[in-house]
Amino acid sequence: DQQVKQNSPSLSVQEGRISILNCDYTNSMFDYFLWYKKYPAEGPTFLISISSIKDKNEDGRFTVFLNKSAKHLSLHIVPSQPGDSAVYFCAASVRGTGANNLFFGTGTRLTVIP
């Protein structure tokens, strides 16, 4: 049972515009959420995270929004650059329980068109 879902397998955006990647989760116990970026033949690179006590976290061009009532989070990239083209994974976990499991979505392939 997929507890973290990324329903859009791919997204294409023009350079300079906003990219919005979406993620839904089913487990209400999740309280820590992360976004990773993955280039081909490389491991996932940590981008940004958010705790469930916040609804927004910003780091440069990247902003993550969390809507707990909807069990939904999104990653905004503004402005999008060709180097942002990669597969983006969202992940979720339950902090403080001693459990180590990050639950990942299946990824969204972002293509930024020059």
Next chain:
Amino acid sequence: SAVISQKPSRDICQRGTSLTIQCQVDSQVTMMFWYRQQPGQSLTLIATANQGSEATYESGFVIDKFPISRPNLTFSTLTVSNMSPEDSSIYLCSVEYSRSQETQYFGPGTRLLVL
């Protein structure tokens, strides 16, 4: 952040054989983990590599199939035993620098093809 390396980066193996994957970090870390990403799938945690004791396996993964070692705070190995084509995946190690951070950082992965 520390540099995480994995060896080999890729391999092609015959069914019935075993492959050991190494993960090396250039600084001491609190936690080390092993994940698998099967073709078209998301990343799935195999186990937590515990330093000086047996690894903690997730549901669906067993020590006989995926023995893990972690002799110190910078190194771990994952062995994929008695391989079958269904074991063809990318295997990734990840690390956590402190329990308070709970953010995992990943190595480059090992791409395994079993014929």
